[in-house]
Amino acid sequence: MKFALVFATAFGLIGGGTLAIGAAHHATIVEARLDDAAAIRPKRLIIGIDISKSNPLVDDSAFAAKVAARVSNIVAQLGMASEVHVRTFGSYDASSNNFYYDALISVRNRPEVVAAEIRKLIAGTPLLVKSGKWRSQSNTNILAFLDNISQSIGCGGMPTTVVLASDGIEDSEYVRLQRSGARLPAPQGRPFRGCAEMEILGLGQGTDSPLETTRLRSEWSRWAAAAGFARFVGLNDW
Numbered sequence: 001m002k003f004a005l006v007f008a009t010a011f012g013l014i015g016g017g018t019l020a021i022g023a024a025h026h027a028t029i030v031e032a033r034l035d036d037a038a039a040i041r042p043k044r045l046i047i048g049i050d051i052s053k054s055n056p057l058v059d060d061s062a063f064a065a066k067v068a069a070r071v072s073n074i075v076a077q078l079g080m081a082s083e084v085h086v087r088t089f090g091s092y093d094a095s096s097n098n099f100y101y102d103a104l105i106s107v108r109n110r111p112e113v114v115a116a117e118i119r120k121l122i123a124g125t126p127l128l129v130k131s132g133k134w135r136s137q138s139n140t141n142i143l144a145f146l147d148n149i150s151q152s153i154g155c156g157g158m159p160t161t162v163v164l165a166s167d168g169i170e171d172s173e174y175v176r177l178q179r180s181g182a183r184l185p186a187p188q189g190r191p192f193r194g195c196a197e198m199e200i201l202g203l204g205q206g207t208d209s210p211l212e213t214t215r216l217r218s219e220w221s222r223w224a225a226a227a228g229f230a231r232f233v234g235l236n237d238w
Contacts, residue, residue, distance in 0.1 A: 049088045050090060054169055057169045074161075080107070160195045183219065
């Protein structure tokens, strides 16, 4: 009985030591992950959701889910102190696009948590439109939206990427880009000087024309370079 008690006590001490070592090891892993995340240079991500009627994102759930997955993956890779800004756009009327979401990546607001929220939001766009919480709009003011964010958020302080969930078809008093031969007007100055990248997801979606997608990519690539972006990516599919 005494031997059994001694054995049980020893086992308890060993077990306790194992648990303590395990807890310490777990804490080390968590701290290492936090250190890795903190080591990533802070970035700014601006996400524009096009809710104009021409954009398939507003009524195609499968496409919305695809865009949501790609954007949320970008968010999940952000480091500590990074900024995420989400806005909707379409009509120039500000009251039609009063939604905004701003987040600062931190230990209490982890990138994977923010990524999950962004994924749910973008994937839910068709439902938000169908339910009337978001109102799909007749015009597509991409240039005006970009002008607004260059003034309100800008590129200063950290590397900045602008991602637009849009078909890229500007339809405003600036230009009716769906018309053959239409050209985007040159930007005034270089409003996005220093910005890292502009990305359009869904470029030419709904046109069923690879030639139209190529034309749109050429137009936005030219505009983005003139506006000051270091890089442009225009994807119809991925």
